[in-house]
Amino acid sequence: MSKTAKRPYVVGNWKMHGLLSSLPAILDIDRAAACYIGVDVALALPFTLINPAAITVEHTAIGGQNCHAAHEGAFTGDISGRMLADCGAHFVLLGHSERRLGCGEDSATVRAKMQATLDDGLSAILCVGESTEQRAAGLAETSVQEQLLASLPDGLTSIGSITIAYEPIWAIGTGRIPQPAEIAAMHGALRQTLRDRLGPQAAAIRLLYGGSVNDDNAEALLAIPDVDGLLVGNASLDPRRFRAVVRAAQQASLQAS
Numbered sequence: 001m002s003k004t005a006k007r008p009y010v011v012g013n014w015k016m017h018g019l020l021s022s023l024p025a026i027l028d029i030d031r032a033a034a035c036y037i038g039v040d041v042a043l044a045l046p047f048t049l050i051n052p053a054a055i056t057v058e059h060t061a062i063g064g065q066n067c068h069a070a071h072e073g074a075f076t077g078d079i080s081g082r083m084l085a086d087c088g089a090h091f092v093l094l095g096h097s098e099r100r101l102g103c104g105e106d107s108a109t110v111r112a113k114m115q116a117t118l119d120d121g122l123s124a125i126l127c128v129g130e131s132t133e134q135r136a137a138g139l140a141e142t143s144v145q146e147q148l149l150a151s152l153p154d155g156l157t158s159i160g161s162i163t164i165a166y167e168p169i170w171a172i173g174t175g176r177i178p179q180p181a182e183i184a185a186m187h188g189a190l191r192q193t194l195r196d197r198l199g200p201q202a203a204a205i206r207l208l209y210g211g212s213v214n215d216d217n218a219e220a221l222l223a224i225p226d227v228d229g230l231l232v233g234n235a236s237l238d239p240r241r242f243r244a245v246v247r248a249a250q251q252a253s254l255q256a257s
């Protein structure tokens with residue numbers, strides 16, 4: 001499907017950054033979301049900011065960066081999707097490489113979390129991406145396709161609630177990004193995998209690119225075939241830079257229409 005059919009989706013991942021004193025910055029981003037109405041804007045925030053942000057913003061979807069696979073129970077220190085929804089979240093980021101690598105989450109765990117998230121009525125942004133070694137060995141596409149398949153719940157029906165973010169591990173926070181042709185090839189491969197698994201309706205799923213996205217490279221990234229939006233880490237912490245990324249998405253959608 002051409003990108004003309006989909007609204008661009010720009011998601012900021014604040015990771016473990018932000019205090020209550022960051023609410024003005026979140027409001028600043030919300031103003032950009034109000035201004036660039038052709039773009040869906042979202043922020044994946046630390047747990048502590050989800051409710052304060054959700055009751056403050058009007059045009060930005062607020063989400064979490066992780067949740068437990070159970071709805072409730074004896075899991076000290078964890079938060080469920082149901083709890084996130086209860087405090088105003090609309091989506092959860094799942095399978096980020098910082099959780100896969102830093103917290104030992106394998107694809108089976110991510111799959112269980114996705115199922116719980118969708119059951120709780122939230123959307124899910126599923127992150128997948130290859131390591132430096134996998135790319136060097138020529139295994140980037142197959143390893144990411146395998147990761148995608150292993151992370152998707154069986155019998156998926158809520159296609160409209162799913163977004164996939166391709167984030168090469170070696171591009172996150174490094175200032176290095178793949179060549180446009182490499183991103184196009186990966187997104188094409190992910191689209192084909194989704195189509196094989198889910199049928200023609202997979203065409204509607206938005207595929208984001210993430211990894212060292214900023215206000216300088218957003219326009220070029222959004223011009224790549226099958227890039228339906230961007231997942232932005234570090235640059236989303238600066239409202240001025242994030243606003244410029246959202247503006248680039250608005251321009252891309254105007255050019256495509």
Ligand code: PEP
Nearest residue numbers: 172173210211212233234
């Ligand atoms: C991320 O970790 O999701 C990310 C996109 O990070 P950065 O933009 O800082 O590379």
